[in-house]
Each structure stands twice: as C-alpha cells, then as structure tokens.
Amino acid sequence: MTVITGSTPVRPEREWNIGWSDVGPFLALLALLLIGFSINQDFLSATNLGNVITRSAFIAIIAVGATFVISSGGLDLSVGSMAAFITGITIMFMNRMAADWGVLAIPAGMAIALVVGLICGLMNGLIVTVGKIEPFIATLGTMGIFRALITYMSDGGTIPIDRSLRDAYRPVYFGTLGGIPFPILISIAVAAIASFILYKMKYGRKCAAVGANEDVARYSGISIIKTRTIAYAVQGVCVAIAAICYVPRLGAATPTTGVLWELQVITAVVIGGTALRGGKGHVWGTVAGAVILELIANLMVLSDFVSEYLVAGVQGVIIIIAMLTQRFSK
Amino acid sequence: MTVITGSTPVRPEREWNIGWSDVGPFLALLALLLIGFSINQDFLSATNLGNVITRSAFIAIIAVGATFVISSGGLDLSVGSMAAFITGITIMFMNRMAADWGVLAIPAGMAIALVVGLICGLMNGLIVTVGKIEPFIATLGTMGIFRALITYMSDGGTIPIDRSLRDAYRPVYFGTLGGIPFPILISIAVAAIASFILYKMKYGRKCAAVGANEDVARYSGISIIKTRTIAYAVQGVCVAIAAICYVPRLGAATPTTGVLWELQVITAVVIGGTALRGGKGHVWGTVAGAVILELIANLMVLSDFVSEYLVAGVQGVIIIIAMLTQRFSK
Amino acid sequence: MSIERERRSAVSETDGFVSHPVLRAEGISKQYGPVTVLSDVTLDILPGEIHAIIGENGAGKSTFMRLLSGYAEPTAGALSMGGRKVGFSKPEQAQESGIVLVHQEILLADALTVAENLFLGRELMRHGLVDDRTMRRLAVEKLHDLGCHVSPNALVRDISLADRQLVQIARALLDDYKLVIFDEPTAVLTGEEVERLLAIILQLKGQGAAVLYISHRLDEVQRLADKVTVLRDGKMVGTYPGHSLTQMDMARLMVGRDLAALYPEKTVKPALQAMLEVRDFGVPGFASDISFTAHKGEVLGFAGMIGAGRTEVFEGIMGLRPATGTVKLQGRAIDLRRPRAAMDAGIGYLTEDRKGKGLLLQERLAPNLTLSALGKFHPGLLMRRRREQSALVEAVDTYDIRLKSYVVKAGQLSGGNQQKLLLAKVLLTNPSVVVIDEPTRGIDIANKAQIYAFIERLVAEGRTCIVISSEMQELIGICDRILVMREGRITGEVTGDRMTEHEIALLATSETKVAAKQGGRQ
C-alpha cells in the first residue's frame, strides 16, 4: 500500500482565534451607545456615562466571579443576598470597632468582608460539590438563608454605617484616580486578574474542562470537587469586593440590598458570551454585559417613549433582540 | 474445538425500573409529615392538610408543565408573571362580558385563558427554539414583558373580578367533589394527563430524547424545534389552568401576583427528581415536590420556633437538607 | 520496508529471556452487579512487546483494559508492576505508573480546542503560566506525525470523528509511558493514518515500551503482534505467539468455531433501476459538485481518506446540514430544507458517531431501538410497549446483540454491540435506501460476516445500500460499485476488475493534495 507522507513543514502560527462570542458583546455595547446618542444627546455626556459605568461596577465585579462558576458548570443564585449579608456584617463590624480603632476600622472591615465572602462561597461550593445538589436548588437555599440573616441582623430595618466612618469611607465609591472613579478601576482590576487566572493559569483550563465535560476532566486527573469549589470561593470573594465598594454608596445595608442581583449577574454573564451549560468563560464579555444592562436601564429613564409601567417589558424586549442579533449576525 | 456461543438465554423481563428518583420525593414527603406531626398535632388534621394540598395546586399544576420544559432541556422563568398576565386578561374579559352574558362569562373567560396561555407558551418556545436563545435569558426577557403588561393593564393597581361573578366562580377553588377540593382534583387530573403524555405517548419519548442528547434526537429524525416548542406550549396551558383556579381564590389580579413562583416551580420539579439538565421527567415527583414546598411553609406558620425574620432561611435549610438526604440515602 | 525489519527484530528480542513484565495481571475478574464480565484473566506484558488482545464483541476486552489503566477496579485479582502489587483507583495513578489507555470511544471535551484537549490536565508551564504557544506548536507537530492536520485552535466539536480519534491517540503519545494501550484505535481511520499509527506503534516498541493492542482488523494484529491473547465471553482462551497465527486461526480462536467466508458471494444484479439520484449536490464548506446515482438492489461504496467529505455529503442529504442541489428518491425530489424529508421518503442513515449522535447512552435498549421509528413503529399517538419489547427481542436475535440482561442502558453495551443496536435502530424504519457510515466500526470478525450477509439480504429484498467505509477491503468485498471522493469531490468510480486497493488509493490521494489540504485547513 502506498504510504503518503505529506510532510510540508508545519508552521505553528500565532493564531488569534477571535470568535463572535468574543466581539459580540462589544458590538452590542457600541450599538447601544449609538442608539442612546440618537435618542438623547445627554446620553454620551461624561457625567452620565461615568455614572452608569460606575454603577455597573457591582454587577460587573460579581459577574466576573459568576463567570468562574458558570464556566465550571455551576450556577449561583445566592449572590444578591450574599452581597447584602456581607454588607451587613461588614458595617456592623466597622461600627463596633470605630470607637477603638477609628478610621482603621475600615480596612479591618474590608478584610472581614473578604473572609466572610470566602467562607460563604466555600459553603455554596461544598454544598454543590460534596453534597452533590443541583446548583440551582443549593444556591436558592443559601439565597434564602443569607436573606434571612440580613433581615434578622437588621431587624428588618437598616444597618447604617457609623457617621464617624462615613466620610473616610466615601472615596471608595465616589473618589477618582486620574479622573476615573474608583469602582471602575476596581472592576477593571478584578476583571484583569480574573482573565489572567482563566486564560493564563492552569486553573482556568481546569475550570473550562470541568464545565465542558466532567468525565473528560476527571479522566484527565482534574478534581471536579476542587475546581468547582474554588470557582464558588472566587465568586464569594468577588461578592465581597462588590460589597466593599457598595457600602460607601448608600452607607447602609437593608434587607432589600441586592435583591434580584443574581438575575442581572447571570444575564450579564450570558450576554457576555459564556454559555450557561459551562465551558469557556469570557471575562471581558461579562464586563461588557454588565455595562449593557445598566445602559439599557439608563436609556429607559432618559428616553421618553416608554410608560413607567412598561419599562421592565421594554428591557426584556431589548435583551431578547440583542441576543437575537448576536445569534443571526454570526 | 468446542463451540461456545456465549449466549446464556436472557429473558426480556417486564422491567419495573423504580429508582430512587421515583420514590425519593415521596419518602421526603412522608418524613415531613411525621416531623410536622411531632411538632404540632393539628398539622395532620384534615382541614389543615386539605388546605395545604389545595394551595399547592397552583404550583403543582404549573410545575407539571415545567416538567415538560425542563425534561426537554429548557427552562421557563416567566411562569409567575405569565400567570399574573393571564389572570389579568381573564378577569378583564369576564368583567366586560358579565353584563351581557351573565354567568356564562366564566366559561368563556376560562377558554380565553387557555388560548392566551397557549399563545404565551408558544411565544416562549419559538424565541428559545427558532431564535436559539439560551432559555434562561429568553424567558427572563418574557418574564419582564408579562410583568410589564399586567402592570400596564392594572395601571399599577388591582384588577378585581366583578362582584356578580364572584359567587358563581367561587366553587372552582372552594368547592369539593366527594369531599375533595376542586383544585386537588384538577391538579391530579393535570398530572395524570401529563404522565400519560410523557410515559405512554410518543411525544414523551421525544421530549426525553431531546433533553438527553440533542444530536441523537436530531439524527433520529426528531425535530428539536417542534418538540421543545410543544413543551413550552404545554407549560403555557398549565399556567392558564393554574390561573383559572387562582382567580376565585383571591378574586383579583395585581402586578405582584405570582412573583417568584418560577423559583418555587423549578424547585418543585427538581425536588421531584427531574434533572435540570434535561432527560426523563418525573411528573408525580413534581407534584410531591410542590406539596413538600407548601408543607414546609405551613410548618413554618404552625410552629413557633422560628423568628419571623428567619423563615426564608429555615425553608432554605430544610430544602437543602431534604436534597442531601435524598442524595445520600441512595 | 522498514516496518518489516523492525518487526523481525522485535520478534527475536521477545523470543529471548525477559526479566520483568511491565505489568502482570493475575486472576482478574470483574462483575457489574450480578453480571460477570471478566473472570480469572491472567496476563504478563513484557517491555518492548506488542501484545494484541482479540475477542468477539462483548468478550470483555475494553473492560479488561479499563481495569489495567485505572478507569475501573477489578472485583478480584491483582495487578503488579516490577514484582510489586499495584492498585489504581484513578487513571492518573496508572499514568503516573506509566500506563496510559487510548479509549475505544472518544473522550474529549467538545467545547475546548484541539491543543487544550491534547494537554488537558498536564499543561506545559512557563514562569508559572500556561504556555499556550508551545503547546500549540507541539500539538501541530504531534498531530502531524499522525497525519492529522487540524488546526490546534479548532474546537473539538468542529472536527471530524477520525481527527478526534487521532487527537486522542496523540494525547497518549505526549509522554513516555511504559505501557500504551490502544483500544480499537483504527476503527475510524483510513489507510494512510493506519499506516502512520502502526509505524508509531513499532517505534514505541523499539523504544522499549510495551503495547497492548485491540483491534477487530485482524490483518493489523497479524502484522504487529508479538503475542496474541484471545478472550471469549470474559475468559481467557489462551496466549499465542503472534507470528504463528493466521487470520483464520485468530478468528477461530475468538469465535470457537470455523468461520465461513467473510464476504458473501456477489450475485449478478438484475437490470439497473435508479433509486437515489443526486445531482449537483454540495455541502458548503465540505463538498461540492456531487452527482451520482444509486440503483435498486445495489451496494454502492464510498471510499476516500479522512476529511474527504463523505459523511458530510450524506448528512446533507439527510437534511442534517445545510446543503444545495437536488436529491431524488425514485424520481421524487426530496426537500433538503426539511430535516425529516429524507427519512420520511425512506432513506435511513447510520451515523459513524454512535456515542455522540447515535444512541442515548443513559437510556434502556428499547427506547433507543425505536427512537427513529417512533412514527412507523407506534402508529397513532400511543406507544406500543409490548410490541416494542418483542421488537427488541427480535433485534437482539437478528443482529446477535450480546447482552447479559435486558435491563441495561445502551451505554453499558460493548462497543460492537452498540453498533449492532444502532444498525437495528436504523433498519427498524424500514428504509428503501440504507446509508451506513462505517458499518463495521468495532465489530468482530464473525459479526462482520453477519453484517455483510445482512447487507446482501437487504439488497436482495430490493433495497439500496450505500456503504461509507474506511476499510478498503470491506468495500471491495461487498460493493458492486465504489465511488471515490477526495477533498469534497467525487474523483472516480471503480467497478469489476478495477476494484483494487491500488486503484482506489490513487483516486483518493494525489501528491498535490497533501500540500493543498494543509494550506486549506489551517
């Protein structure tokens, strides 16, 4: 039999495989900006855009964590109430320490927030992985638990931050560095670190593998339990970071803090190009997704077309249309 | 050489494959009843149990529809607001017709409800299948749309049913047949029909196949679009049936009707043993799941242990524990 | 040729005294519940030796290999390496001890790229970071050695089955293992790739590694094996020196009786009557300018190398991919846009990817069997459970599906038996044209004969059978006519005396092709 040895030298090209799921969200973002500008000139004003992007930082930061969880094949519905819970604990801690430690209570409170976030995330992760409970149900359960805890801690009311700390803490949300608001800087930093972890570190590979095919991952010596638990822990830390930025904004935690954030977060991740069934995560797409969501809400207020009753509906329509165009312009 | 044909005669047994996922929910139900009884003797009184089961009928009926959607690999977050929307339309229609048609407006309204439900379901289905949008996002969008529509229709207030119809309509919720409340009978009928469809009809096979592996289904000549769209349509009709039972109970539709039902519905389905990633659906398990959820809420009211603020948290804990015991007693 | 020389030297080496087996398996048994799949198998695997395991479908070969490589644990018996007892509860442990398995079924993550899959779980690192550039480069090199030219950045989901198999093989060749186990590596490969693989296996052996090789292609076994171990129904029949066995001997040992001729006698076909006419057909990105006619009572073969586009052409005809052109069945045009049109018109297609597209692995056998025939088999809305059960019994009988119990899931059948179930599934739709993509993928020799006879019976009934196969011998043995494809086009037709491997290979390849192919793919 003839053996054909087709030995053309193979060039390992530097291949940039940028697919639709990479640029899609950014094109959608661009389109939205243009539409916004055509509706209301103020839309593109620095203040308005600054406000909107700053605002989207919470969702963006949490959604970056959710990108880990979702790409590893999980889901976390508890992020909103976890954010409220962490905010509550942090404020209570800071208030108690304010008398003795003065302004130092703020960094200490931040550290506490991160630790609590980590623990909450780990708890979610262990229930899902070791307990082998469908993530939807497990995190729905913990969502109820966190929400109950913050309601209990606040007696259903508000937990305001101590007046003595308020001014020292304010810059974390309202301050700027080189003209850029802190929350934006923080979310960029979080996204940068996350994309470094997901794309440059071994863990990112494991995450994608676990999300894409559990069996294959297991046979490749990847621990599903470890990988997915870490993803939930990262999610917890991201929620904590968001909570830290959140505190100075309104200076209080209430039982309504973070209600329905989980839906926004998941929507941001999916708009950003990460598939809900798991697989590769798109960190920057997620950030774009979070900004898109906030922009849509902003557009609703700035435009005068829509009756107040119909705002939620129009948002729904826009999201569906955005996804449809992504799908069919491929 | 000896001729060995390794064929021990194998008889095709009549296979009863009752797995854990079939009995699990019922055992959990039983456990809950026992716990309930030990906490409060009144728990097992006929009135109380009757009330609880009657109440769980809405969620049960909707969740039976969700069993179709989920087993075919979809998800529907819009059921709660769809229920509100259908309730609203039905009441408005009945009220308008009450003057001319008298009590006949009730059956006419019911028919309208079913048609509207079917259309809403089809819309969801087509967006998901033809539009190829992640079900989570698509139905999150329509959830917003339905919610906006009911808010718009009610001007943000209530749509009460006409007084002239109220008494004639009452028995649909409060009436009994042979001592059994109507909603229970209706949900049993719905579940029976559904399990007939899923287990005795060809469509059930298709549904499970599409949910288990889209490619295999496609290569076997099963239309994914048709199968999944039908599942969403069934879901729509189930929501309509639930809405029909719902009207006489509260006598009005408001923009807050059915808020968060979708989460209860999905929880019922999953507790019932159907996997969220698709595959075989467990109709009776789903019904048991709905009753379990309502029983837990009932226990919270009847027992006095739990601070008001913590009710949601304790419910979360119980659900997680129930799932854990299911998992580990396997 | 170099292959011959290497083989001879290998044999002389193993004829001498060898100190330690790489791996010794003693009294290995495996039970799944009440079912005994393997009982008391004992085997020594020596370094620098190619040891073939053969046996009928369901004999327990794959199970045995899984036990050796940590994918499952034996219920009785012991493994030892270098005189020390070992036990593997995870594949990684086996890999750390130097044992790696190439699965019979594809086990790759669809959503990841070729390079990512190749290095999954053992990524190359540089300065603590994953070194994608190097991994891509190595992926290209390793795959190129195997004759696979997919881009390292392609998603596994998008590449053909054969390419996936090669990626899977490449994974096992990344590191130096003491024992490499191949479970039917060549079932979906064509001549060229098979040759490359065999050369690589000999190279491994030359480097002193031991190789366990499972194949139903007995010619390969004969060419490679230093030793042959035969399993039958989970038990050892014996271990024999490879060179002393002819293919006939092997078949007899496997089956336990003499086999009749593999290929049925070709009958003289009556006057040709067109059945399936395909004109100016194309599948964008895969094939174009496809025109051919298949006749009533004819077995029409499709030959070609991996990536020739044969699978895609028929997936296009079945409405499973977007396609252009006209397809007529018995003169009536088929609507290519409607997915079920071809199936309803009476064309049945048996996919080459039984795991991904053929069977619901988590389902019982009966629902799998009737899945494509739901309409025909269950007229009306209801299902006929009882009829379904008896159809299953009948299929098990007709296709000789070996099962230990009817209460198993399709995924628990052995590879070959899954293939038979799939064949039964497609034929249950009673098609007038049957397209079989790789009909004997993973089928043992006795059953091959059965399937060939079956194909012959189908055409005798007046149906048309189209066979896509990577095994040229098989095509030559059963086809009345063979069309050869290359790079998405039909390059020729061979019939009668011209039906030889040489002729087909000429049409399927050309010197210009290889370069063009690489350019085109990357």
Add this chain to the structure above:
Amino acid sequence: ADKKVVAVSIPAADHGWTAGIVYHAQAAAKEVNAAFPNVEVVVKTSPSATAQVSALEDLSAGRKLDALVILPYTSEELTTPVKAVKDAGTFITVVDRGLNDQSIQDLYLAGDNIAVGRNTAKFMIDKLGGQGNLVVLRGIPTVIDDERIQGFQDAIKGTDLKVLDIQYANWNSDDAFKLMQDYLAKYPQIDAVWANDDDMLLGVLEAVKESGRKDIKLALGGNGMKDIVKKVIDGDQMTPVETPYPPAMIKTAIYMTVANIVGQAPVRGTVKLDAPLITQENAKEYYFPDSPF
C-alpha cells in the same frame, strides 16, 4: 383556663416600613403576653398576598381564633379569606388597608395614604410658590403606592408645578439612587423631588449630594423613618418636613383588640390616623431611635 388567642397577620419585613410593622407588632405581642396571662398573641408574617391567604388558613385551621388583627397585603385578594375567618366567629381588626367589604371588619384602624401624597404636595406648592419642575419616584405597583401618587397628583392639579417624570424605584434605596442619577442627567433644572417612601429618599439624597447640583430645593419622602425625622429635627434645608405613616399603628390596633377581648372596654368602629406634616416643632414626638425604622 382557656387562653384567648389573638392572631396578627402582617406582611413580611421586606423593606423599612414593613420592618417597622413587624417590630411594633412583636413588641406589642410581647407586652400583651406578659401583661395578660390569659391572652396569647401570635404574630405571623407573609411575603406575598398568596402567602398571607395561606397563613390565614393555617392559623384558623387548627384552633378557634378569638380575634384577628390583619394588615392585608392587598384589599381584593384578602377580602374573601378574611370573611371566612369572620364567619367562624372571630373578632376582626383591619389595619391600614381596608377590605373590599367593610361589613367584615369589627374595628378598622388606618393611616391615610391619599393624605400622605396630598399633604406633601401642599407643602411643596407653598414652598415653591406654586411653580417649578418636579420628579417623582414611586415604589412598586400596589394600592398604597397608587393612593399616594393619586393624592399627590390631585393636589398639584391646577398649579404650575410640573411633574417632569415619574418612575418606579421599588421602595429600594439602591434603585432610587440610580433613578435619581438618571433624572439628574436628563433634566438640567429640577426644583423638587418626591420619593413616596423614605427608603427611596435616602438614595435620592445620596445621588443629589454626589452630583453637586444646587438647583434642587426640596427632596421629600414619607413614612416617618427615624433618620429622616432626625433630619427634620436638625433643621435640614432640603428635607424640612416629613409625612408620618407610622408603623406603630399596628401596636395601637393590637392593644385595642386585646382590650376588647379581655372585655374591659368594648371597641368597635373606625379610627383614621391623620397624616399631619412633621415639622421641626413637633418632630420629637415622631422620633423612635430604637425602632429599626
């Protein structure tokens, strides 16, 4: 001896005002249970109208209730279920939101949501001299929200006060913050803001403060949250007045009902709480620093 059972059914604490309700109801229950050994007050919260109907069924399924104090989630939906309880011979006290059928209630104690809107509007008209641009934030689509908005809009009819925009902010300070930022971006000149609940007012104030805009002369809320009452006491420029809608009304209702049950003071009829403006002068009366609200 048999204890008399008084059931209290109220909405769950999902934002500030309802939290206040829960707080005062529990305080009342504790006090009454301690003071009257033969009376048992049971407080149950419900997160939705449906759940409240369920809770009524659950409470009355096992035992006979001597009295029920209920703050209905919505009027329409609770009318029939409360009637069912009444038919079993229970004394019914309705708080805040009336039922559709007034014959059901034995005692009715309510704030005046329309007055909340109206009084706020009147103050604004005075303060702004009858002209100016307003933006309004409303809560979630329910009757309370509707009535307040209606009272407000009726009152400014015929003046030159112009409502530039009105949108939902879900009685949530976070959403109110965002909405106010957007209002500020959209309208260059805003003279006054009305958020029909104090939770939202907190968000509004933060957004205004952050924007640095000086055109906003008034930002008013409603409900009597302690932080806002404190502002009034301190003589805040932007929020000089407050409209009370004190959650403590539930406590009053419970006490009156218990009084009726223990038979020392038969009470029936309707009590309407006024919604007078809280100003710097009288603010101290409305300030409860220990309440969560």
